Amino acid sequence: MSNSFNFEYKPLPWNIIFGTGAVSKLNQELESFGFSKALVLTTPNQADEGCKISNLIGNNAAGHFDQAAMHVPVETFNAATKMARHINADCTIAIGGGSTTGLGKALAVKSNLPNIVIPTSYAGSEMTNIWAITENERKITARDNAAVPTLTIYDPGLTLTLPPKFAAASGLNAMAQAVVNIATDNINPLISSLALDAVRALANSLPLIITEPKNMKARSEALYGASLAGAALGTGTTSLHHKICHTLGGSFNMPHAETHAILLAHSVAYNAAATPVGTEKLGDALNSDNAALAIFNLVERLKGPKSLQEIGFNEQDIDRAAEITLESVFSNPEPVTVDKLKKLLRNAYEGTAPQSF
Ligand code: NAD
Secondary structure (H helix, E strand, O other): OEEEEEEEEOOOOOEEEEEHHHHHHHHOOOHHHOOOOOOEOOOOOOOOHHHHHHHHHHHHHHEEEEOOOOEEEEHHHHHHHHHHHHHOOOOEEEEOHHHHHHHHHHHHHOOOOEEEEOOOOOOOOHHHEEEEEEEEEEEEEEHHHHOOOOEEEOOHHHHHHHHHHHHHHHHHHHHHHHOOOOOOOOHHHHHHHHHHHHHHHHHHHHHHHHHHHHHHHHHHHHHHHHHHHHHHHOOOOOOOHHHHHHHHHHHHHHOHHHHHOOOOOHHHHHHHHHHHHHHHHHHOOOOOOOOOHHHHHHHHHHOOOOOOOOOOOOHHHHHHHHHOOOOOOOOOOOOHHHHHHHHHHHHHHHHHHHOOO
């Protein structure tokens, strides 16, 4: 930690409004940007939310694409692009979780369409410059500041409909973004501060959401934690944890948030020996001297899925998943070997408590 004040920090061009009822400011914000032909984006599940947004902005709504899907399949991207061109859209408004935000980000990068995002889950994607498209079972991700939303409106009231079980998984997905920027061998003190506050906010609020789903203070704190976690990921790094999750999502169609929730404790255990200072700080934020176990126990407390088996991953795909994960180069504090990666995946598949490597 002796060189921890030797760092670089490049914030992203964030523009945020946060608060209960904040979505009511959408139309005045659109007008201040001069946008008048918005393409509203939602998943099929949240089509009603999209209709409400269209009603709220009246004549400034030019269309509604309600087919956003997990991991931005190229077919979905192409269909949304076609609609945006057809209605001559001058911006997108993505209301939903990371899947919808992801579609808005891909359109921002590839079609130069300013993107407004109204997050309703804890994916945190709106705070990062990471965008993705999935084609031929491979999820390709890249960083580009053009993906960062022109405006993000956080309205915790919109997260009340997020079922507690998914709120827990989504919150753990957010926590992962923070954790990889704390339990690292290259601590950036500014990013680590954001990330530690994110972990504390999420660890405090998520159990409350499980027991009191309508607790607005908890919902607000969780959304705040997710935003900070996204900021940490956006300006920080990813490592083995995100690489495995992207493989399981892009190549095996595993649900994103749940996959993160299951793997996080195992990824922390994998890197613990190589990241003693960061892992201790993470443990402190979780009031534990064993950060990986604290995360594993938190997942249990949140009644989240604990094994890949539970969410439909096939045991015979462990080897292939390890090989795909290692297809491209990525950095990680602890060197990654195929055998250790298979062991990690097996632990996660079986849902055992995290083991040291
Ligand atoms: P999601 O967006 O697919 O949402 C899951 C389901 O929950 C969807 O049907 C959605 O419509 C619904 N939903 C969302 N909010 C709701 C609410 N308040 N009430 C009721 N239903 C609601 O899942 P997600 O976990 O939010 O996002 C996952 C996607 O985001 C993945 O593709 C992942 O790769 C991406 N992601 C990207 C980044 C990044 O930085 N680029 C970061 C995190 C996640």
